[in-house]
Amino acid sequence: MKFMKLLQKTLQNFYSLSVKLEIMKKDISTSEDVKTLVDAFYNDVKSDPIIGYVFTDVAKVDWEEHLPRMYKFWEFALLGNAIYKGNPMMKHIALNAKEPLTKEHFEQWIQLWEATIDRFYEGEIANRAKERGQLMKTVMHIKMEQINS
Numbered sequence: 001m002k003f004m005k006l007l008q009k010t011l012q013n014f015y016s017l018s019v020k021l022e023i024m025k026k027d028i029s030t031s032e033d034v035k036t037l038v039d040a041f042y043n044d045v046k047s048d049p050i051i052g053y054v055f056t057d058v059a060k061v062d063w064e065e066h067l068p069r070m071y072k073f074w075e076f077a078l079l080g081n082a083i084y085k086g087n088p089m090m091k092h093i094a095l096n097a098k099e100p101l102t103k104e105h106f107e108q109w110i111q112l113w114e115a116t117i118d119r120f121y122e123g124e125i126a127n128r129a130k131e132r133g134q135l136m137k138t139v140m141h142i143k144m145e146q147i148n149s
Helices: 002-023 031-046 052-058 062-077 088-100 103-120 124-148
Strands: none
Touching: 031 052, 031 062, 031 103, 052 088, 052 103, 088 124, 103 124
């Protein structure tokens, strides 16, 4: 009887440990992590009822071109080890001329960005990704408000 109780307790501890291991998330630390984040984020964006059409119908994003650019941008912003050349503000100003970008668009963008980060990662770099996203959202939104008023 003692053996069975000991075995049961051991199995419970093992199960508890394995569940904890399954839900533990790592921090963003590699190019592959950035790629996973960006791919998952844009998969969500494409089907989003609030901002999806901006990417698919208005900007008509060429994903084969856009995604590698976003990998470089976020790898540079988060890990500092990629070379990004581009001007995101000018791209958004041009897009805003086709379809005014609103506070609702930017709020949805950051909600999706942070939810994607939380789904896969936690830690210092994951928090930095959220902070950088908030900063981008704020700067872009302020600039588009200036242009649209």
